[in-house]
Amino acid sequence: xxxxxxxxxxxxxxxxxxxxxxxxxxxxxxxxxxxxxxxxxxxxxxxxxxxxxxxxxxxxxxxxxxxxxxxxxxxxxxxxxxxxxxxxxxxxxxxxxxxxxxxxxxxxxxxxxxxxxxxxxxxxxxxxxxxxxxxxxxxxxxxxxxxxxxxxxxxxxxxxxxxxxxxxxxxxxxxxxxxxxxxxxxxxxxxxxxxxxxxxxxxxxxxxxxxxxxxxxxxxxxxxxxxxxxxxxxxxxxxxxxxxxxxxxxxxxxxxxxxxxxxxxxxxxxxxxxxxxxxxxxxxxxxxxxxxxxxxxxxxxxxxxxxxxxxxxxxxxxxxxxxxxxxxxxxxxxxxxxxxxxxxxxxxxxxxxxxxxxxxxxxxxxxxxxxxxxxxxxxxxxxxx
Amino acid sequence: xxxxxxxxxxxxxxxxxxxxxxxxxxxxxxxxxxxxxxxxxxxxxxxxxxxxxxxxxxxxxxxxxxxxxxxxxxxxxxxxxxxxxxxxxxxxxxxxxxxxxxxxxxxxxxxxxxxxxxxxxxxxxxxxxxxxxxxxxxxxxxxxxxxxxxxxxxxxxxxxxxxxxxxxxxxxxxxxxxxxxxxxxxxxxxxxxxxxxxxxxxxxxxxxxxxxxxxxxxxxxxxxxxxxxxxxxxxxxxxxxxxxxxxxxxxxxxxxxxxxxxxxxxxxxxxxxxxxxxxxxxxxxxxxxxxxxxxxxxxxxxxxxxxxxxxxxxxxxxxxxxxxxxxxxxxxxxxxxxxxxxxxxxxxxxxxxxxxxxxxxxxxxxxxxxxxxxxxxxxxxxxxx
Numbered sequence: 001x002x003x004x005x006x007x008x009x010x011x012x013x014x015x016x017x018x019x020x021x022x023x024x025x026x027x028x029x030x031x032x033x034x035x036x037x038x039x040x041x042x043x044x045x046x047x048x049x050x051x052x053x054x055x056x057x058x059x060x061x062x063x064x065x066x067x068x069x070x071x072x073x074x075x076x077x078x079x080x081x082x083x084x085x086x087x088x089x090x091x092x093x094x095x096x097x098x099x100x101x102x103x104x105x106x107x108x109x110x111x112x113x114x115x116x117x118x119x120x121x122x123x124x125x126x127x128x129x130x131x132x133x134x135x136x137x138x139x140x141x142x143x144x145x146x147x148x149x150x151x152x153x154x155x156x157x158x159x160x161x162x163x164x165x166x167x168x169x170x171x172x173x174x175x176x177x178x179x180x181x182x183x184x185x186x187x188x189x190x191x192x193x194x195x196x197x198x199x200x201x202x203x204x205x206x207x208x209x210x211x212x213x214x215x216x217x218x219x220x221x222x223x224x225x226x227x228x229x230x231x232x233x234x235x236x237x238x239x240x241x242x243x244x245x246x247x248x249x250x251x252x253x254x255x256x257x258x259x260x261x262x263x264x265x266x267x268x269x270x271x272x273x274x275x276x277x278x279x280x281x282x283x284x285x286x287x288x289x290x291x292x293x294x295x296x297x298x299x300x301x302x303x304x305x306x307x308x309x310x311x312x313x314x315x316x317x318x319x320x321x322x323x324x325x326x327x328x329x330x331x332x333x334x335x336x337x338x339x340x341x342x343x344x345x346x347x348x349x350x351x352x353x354x355x356x357x358x359x360x361x362x363x364x365x366x367x368x369x370x371x372x373x374x375x376x377x378x379x380x381x382x383x384x385x
Numbered sequence: 386x387x388x389x390x391x392x393x394x395x396x397x398x399x400x401x402x403x404x405x406x407x408x409x410x411x412x413x414x415x416x417x418x419x420x421x422x423x424x425x426x427x428x429x430x431x432x433x434x435x436x437x438x439x440x441x442x443x444x445x446x447x448x449x450x451x452x453x454x455x456x457x458x459x460x461x462x463x464x465x466x467x468x469x470x471x472x473x474x475x476x477x478x479x480x481x482x483x484x485x486x487x488x489x490x491x492x493x494x495x496x497x498x499x500x501x502x503x504x505x506x507x508x509x510x511x512x513x514x515x516x517x518x519x520x521x522x523x524x525x526x527x528x529x530x531x532x533x534x535x536x537x538x539x540x541x542x543x544x545x546x547x548x549x550x551x552x553x554x555x556x557x558x559x560x561x562x563x564x565x566x567x568x569x570x571x572x573x574x575x576x577x578x579x580x581x582x583x584x585x586x587x588x589x590x591x592x593x594x595x596x597x598x599x600x601x602x603x604x605x606x607x608x609x610x611x612x613x614x615x616x617x618x619x620x621x622x623x624x625x626x627x628x629x630x631x632x633x634x635x636x637x638x639x640x641x642x643x644x645x646x647x648x649x650x651x652x653x654x655x656x657x658x659x660x661x662x663x664x665x666x667x668x669x670x671x672x673x674x675x676x677x678x679x680x681x682x683x684x685x686x687x688x689x690x691x692x693x694x695x696x697x698x699x700x701x702x703x704x705x706x707x708x709x710x711x712x713x714x715x716x717x718x719x720x721x722x723x724x725x726x727x728x729x730x731x732x733x734x735x736x737x738x739x740x741x742x743x744x745x746x747x748x749x750x751x752x753x754x755x756x757x758x759x760x761x762x763x764x765x766x767x768x769x770x
Binding site: 037038039041042043044045046066067071074075081082083303304306316320321322324325327328329331332334335336338339340 | 706712716724
C-alpha cells in the first residue's frame with residue numbers, strides 16, 4: 001500500500017504519527033500551506049522547503065478554471081507543474097462551489113454554478129471532480145461534498161450530509177474506474193479521502209462517520225464544514241464527539257482550519273492535519289502571528305523598532321529583518337514585504353505543529369499546550385524598546 | 386584609500402577591472418540592480434546574492450520621502466536596514482526631481498518641488514542632498530545634478546551642465562564638512578562621484594569632463610543625461626567622445642542604462658558600471674530577456690510550453706520552471722510570477738556583464754560582443770516545440 005499511518009505516541013486524544021505517501025512522509029500533527037492555484041501565494045517552493053513544509057494543498061476548483069486540469073495533466077501533473085516533489089493534497093472544490101461561485105443550483109446529480117472568474121456556466125458532479133483531481137495528480141484527493149453554512153439547522157445539515165455520503169460512493173466508483181480505464185503513464189497512487197459532514201450536530205456527525213466506515217477502509221478522513229461561521233466551542237465539541245467514531249489508525253484532516261490556537265486545540269482533540277489560507281492572506285495584509293498574539297506591521301509604533309516580528313522565531317524573515325524595515329516595505333507597497341510576512345506566518349504554523357509533535361514525543365504535550373495557549377491568549381505585543 | 390580601481394585587461398576602449406569599496410570588490414564591467422526604496426523590487430537579498438550581484442543602487446529621493454533618511458541613519462544605515470552587506474550606490478535624486486516631482490522651480494541655489502507621494506513641498510540643494518546621502522550611508526554617493534531632457538538644445542544643455550559643475554563644488558564642500566563635523570560612529574568611508582552632463586553635445590561633454598577633472602581626482606565618474614530620450618547613435622557617439630577625456634584609471638558609471646544591447650555597446654565604449662530599473666519593471670509586466678530577444682510570457686503560444694524562459698540560462702527560474710507555469714502565474718496574478726521574471730531578468734544582465742568580463746580576460750571580447758549583438762538583433766523567439 002502506498003499510504004500508511006504509523007502512530008509514534010499518543011497523549012489523550014492527541015497523537016504524533018507519520019503519514020506515508022508516494023511523495024514522502026508527513027510527520028504529524030502537520031499544517032499544510034495552501035497553494036490554491038499551484039503556488040502558495042507570494043512564496044517560492046524553496047521557501048517552503050526551507051520552512052520544512054511537507055504536504056501542501058492545491059485546489060481542484062481553482063485549477064480547473066485556471067489553467068485547466070487537462071493542461072496540468074498534459075504538463076506532467078501538479079508536482080511537475082509547480083515543482084513541488086513532496087506530498088500534495090487537492091481539495092475537491094466543494095467548499096469553493098458553495099462559497100465563491102454564484103447562481104448555483106444543487107440537485108442529486110451535482111451542482112451547476114457560474115465561475116467566479118468569468119461568469120461561465122459550469123457543472124460539477126462527483127464524477128467530473130474525480131476526473132479533475134485525477135488529472136491534477138495530487139497524492140491525496142478529497143471527495144466532492146455538499147458544504148453548508150456553519151449554523152445550518154439539523155434538517156439542512158442532514159440533507160447535505162446524506163447527499164455527501166451518496167456522492168462519496170459515486171466518487172469512489174468513478175475514481176476506481178479511472179484508475180483502470182484511464183491509466184496515466186508513470187502516475188503514482190492517489191488516495192481518496194472521504195469528508196465527514198453534519199454541521200454542529202453531533203448525532204449527524206456520528207452517523208456520517210459510521211456510514212463512511214461502513215463503506216470500507218479509507219487511507220484518511222476529512223472533517224469538513226467546520227470553521228465556517230460556527231462558534232469555537234461548537235467546533236471543539238464536534239471534534240471531541242468524533243474522536244471515538246473515527247478509526248484511530250488513520251489520519252484526520254480538519255479542513256480549512258486555521259489559526260494558531262485552533263491548531264493547538266485541534267491536536268488536543270485528535271486532529272493530525274490542518275490547512276488554511278490565513279497565514280498567507282494575513283501576511284499579504286501586513287498581519288503577523290507571534291507567540292504573544294497578532295501584530296499589524298503597519299502600525300506607527302513599529303516605525304523604528306529594531307526587533308524581528310517575533311524575537312523567538314528562527315524563520316528567514318525574523319533572523320534578518322527588523323519590524324522597522326518590514327513596516328517600510330508595507331507602507332511603500334513593496335512585494336518583498338508580502339513575501340516576508342507570508343513566509344513568517346507559514347513558518348509559524350509549520351513550526352508550531354513541529355513543536356507539538358516534539359512535545360508529544362517527549363511526553364510533555366499537556367503542559368506544553370497549556371502553556372502555549374495561556375501565553376497566546378494573553379495576546380500582548382510588548383511595546384517597542 | 387578605501388576605494389581603488391585596478392584594471393586587469395583592456396581591449397580597445399573596453400576594460401575588465403576591479404573596483405574596491407568598503408563593502409567589497411565589484412568586478413567590472415558590472416550591472417547594478419536598482420533597489421529604489423531599499424529593496425530590489427520583488428527580490429530578496431538572498432536572490433541577489435545567488436545571482437552574484439555585487440553593487441546595487443538605492444535612491445536618495447525616494448528614501449528621503451519614505452521612510453526618511455534620518456530614520457535609515459538611526460537604524461544603522463542602508464546596509465543594515467535592507468540587509469545587504471555588499472556595496473551600495475545611491476543616486477542623488479537629481480533625475481527623480483526632474484522626472485517624477487511636479488511643480489519644480491530651479492534656481493542657482495537648488496530646486497523646489499512637490500513630492501510625487503503626497504504633494505508636500507520640498508527643497509533639494511547640493512547641501513541637503515549630501516546630508517541625505519550621508520545619512521543613508523551608501524559606499525558611493527552621486528552628486529546632485531541638473532538633469533534635462535535628452536534632446537535639449539545646446540544653450541539649455543550648457544546651462545544645466547555648468548550649474549551641475551557649480552553644484553558639484555558645493556556637494557564636495559558639504560560632504561567634506563559633514564565627515565568632520567558630523568561623524569557617524571562606525572561609518573565606513575563614502576566616495577562622492579561627479580556626474581558629467583552636457584546632453585548630446587560633444588563639446589559640452591568634453592568641457593564638463595575637463596572642468597570636473599580640474600577640480601581634483603575622483604574615485605569614479607558618472608555619465609548622466611543619456612538614455613533619456615535621445616537616439617541610440619547619439620548615446621554611442623557621446624560615449625566615444627568621452628573615452629579620452631575621462632581618466633583611464635577610474636570607473637565610469639553610465640547612469641540609468643539599460644537594456645542588454647546597451648550594456649554590450651557601453652562596454653565596447655569603455656563603460657564599467659550600469660544600472661537600470663528595466664529588468665525588474667519588465668519582469669513585473671511579464672517581459673523577459675532572452676538570448677534571442679524579448680519574450681512576453683502572457684502570450685497564448687506559451688500555454689503548454691515546457692521550455693524555460695531562456696534554455697541557455699542557469700538562473701533559479703530557468704532551472705526550475707516552464708514557460709507554461711510562468712504564464713499561468715501571470716494570468717492568475719500570482720506574486721511568484723513577478724519574482725521569478727524579475728529574478729531572471731536581473732540575472733540575465735548580471736550574467737551578461739560577467740560573460741563580458743570573462744571574454745575580456747580571455748582576450749576574446751571583440752568576437753564575443755560581435756556574436757552576442759548579432760544574435761540579439763535577430764530577435765527571434767523560437768516557436769514552441
